Amino acid sequence: MLRQAEGRHMLPGGAMVPRLFRLADRRQDTADTFTMMLEPTDGVPLEFIPGQFTMMSAFGIGEVPISVSSPAKVEGPLQHTVRDVGSVTHALARTQIGDVVGIRGPYGTGWDVEDGAGADVVLVAGGIGLAPLRPAMLDVLRHRQRYGRVVLLYGTRTPEDLLFTDELKRWENLGVEVLVTVDYGTPSWTGRVGLVTTLIARAGFDPRSALALVCGPEVMMRFTAMALIKRGLSPDRVRVSLERNMRCGVGLCGHCQYRELFVCLDGPVLPYARVAGLIGVREL
Numbered sequence: 001m002l003r004q005a006e007g008r009h010m011l012p013g014g015a016m017v018p019r020l021f022r023l024a025d026r027r028q029d030t031a032d033t034f035t036m037m038l039e040p041t042d043g044v045p046l047e048f049i050p051g052q053f054t055m056m057s058a059f060g061i062g063e064v065p066i067s068v069s070s071p072a073k074v075e076g077p078l079q080h081t082v083r084d085v086g087s088v089t090h091a092l093a094r095t096q097i098g099d100v101v102g103i104r105g106p107y108g109t110g111w112d113v114e115d116g117a118g119a120d121v122v123l124v125a126g127g128i129g130l131a132p133l134r135p136a137m138l139d140v141l142r143h144r145q146r147y148g149r150v151v152l153l154y155g156t157r158t159p160e161d162l163l164f165t166d167e168l169k170r171w172e173n174l175g176v177e178v179l180v181t182v183d184y185g186t187p188s189w190t191g192r193v194g195l196v197t198t199l200i201a202r203a204g205f206d207p208r209s210a211l212a213l214v215c216g217p218e219v220m221m222r223f224t225a226m227a228l229i230k231r232g233l234s235p236d237r238v239r240v241s242l243e244r245n246m247r248c249g250v251g252l253c254g255h256c257q258y259r260e261l262f263v264c265l266d267g268p269v270l271p272y273a274r275v276a277g278l279i280g281v282r283e284l
Ligand SMILES: Cc1cc2nc3c(=O)[nH]c(=O)nc-3n(C[C@H](O)[C@H](O)[C@H](O)COP(=O)(O)OP(=O)(O)OC[C@H]3O[C@@H](n4cnc5c(N)ncnc54)[C@H](O)[C@@H]3O)c2cc1C
Pocket: 053, 062, 064, 065, 066, 067, 068, 081, 082, 083, 084, 085, 086, 087, 088, 089, 090, 128, 131, 132, 242, 243, 244, 245, 246, 268
């Protein structure tokens, strides 16, 4: 089992050394979530594929895996959308324009959304899971003619937790079927209330060929994958992005190991068929 990963451990020198990125701009998306726009201090843009993550460091505090939320192969700052949940993300939340953070990577597998060419593409996001899916959506929209119907099913706990609301409207105007739901409505909320899985039966896509990309809390991904399969998708055509505690990001420390899988190397994006028995299982 380990042999499979060993070859990939032969990393080029410097794989653990962060590059320096300066905070060029910052947007507060919700009460606890913000997007950092980062410019490399050496002027060399970070190349990545949609779905990959970097290890972000707040110097003196620690390092955490965060997915890239900006479009790939497009000029502009590197974007990371971060939820302030603990010590490192809180330190990142306190950075000011001009401050420098460390970035290692990019690491991991991507959504490989081009496998959906000629078919319908369904993106299902729960909460901050929309951030890692954003580069995939922007890639689909850049090559719109390659795909059939494009559907986004998005659920958050409350209306205040919805991310990228301006973009949701823009995507809808570009022909994406955008269905949004919240777990708990507010008096001013006129939209749907209920779990994101309730949207699967309503959405217009052909399950015989569709490619589904799912990102959110593990329990949400599990029930979403099961509902998509029930609707007719093949488990091979459902991809999920796993979130596990990580330290090195390069398959050395074993923190993110899930039986034979290293989430940092083999994932985070994996076909549901490969992880069906693992997700939803609590980490020790
Ligand atoms: C591949 C990958 C991609 C990720 N992408 C993103 C991303 O794009 N944006 C983002 O905000 N996060 C992302 N995460 C999660 C992020 O890495 C964690 O939230 C972060 O490591 C927390 O570190 P901390 O030091 O701030 O919190 P800690 O001090 O480690 O944790 C403090 C408390 O928060 C709890 N906690 C930790 N993580 C979470 C969580 N995710 N949700 C709720 N509670 C939590 C802990 O259980 C603990 O009680 C990703 C994780 C992985 C593995």
